Amino acid sequence: MNVAVMFYAPDACAQDGQWGTRGWWVIGPGSTAHVLNTGNRYFCFYAESADGVWAGEFGPVHIYRDSFDSCLLIGSTASIGKVGMRRIDTRGNDIIVNLNR
Template sequence: MADVRFTNSHGSRVFVAYMRLDHDCGFCGDPWDVRGWVVLDPGETETRPNDTGNRWFYYYAEGEDGSVWAGPFPAEVRQARFDKCACLGVLQGGVNPYHEVGMRQLDLDRFGGVTFT
């Protein structure tokens, strides 16, 4: 399956977090990897690999102007760049730097990516 495409057709910069199937995360019972952030300037497109060829990809995005693209699928993100297995809790100095957001589901059998408008 091809890479997943993220395109910014929105009027301001967009920050994208995504979740993908990653069997290396299966050791903890939930084989999903959550990554962020893809930074897209207006008019920019970036791709990310779908190494497993899985049909489902999940994403959450925030625009610099306050726009949010969210859905019902929970995942943890943080402000700084990150890459973590969805099942792992993370404490730094006794505090969890992550917060939960809702991701949207992307069916890669129907769409090759997302365009933020």
């Protein structure tokens, strides 16, 4: 499974949509990965695997073939497309997102 995230980053992305974007984490079946520390209550993710896609209405976010670390409103000709992300409300807690079908 390949996972990308979007997270509130007003300092780093002040002029570029206030949200940071990062990808890709490759996470095997039954595995976990720590992908983000945030003080914000919300973050978003997009994931794809041979079994399907987990997308949503937030974004759109530019994605790239290789790893990336950018801001919501920054795109480049290297982008392979845009995706929508699912929003997660952490309610201020550490969470694990389970992507089983």
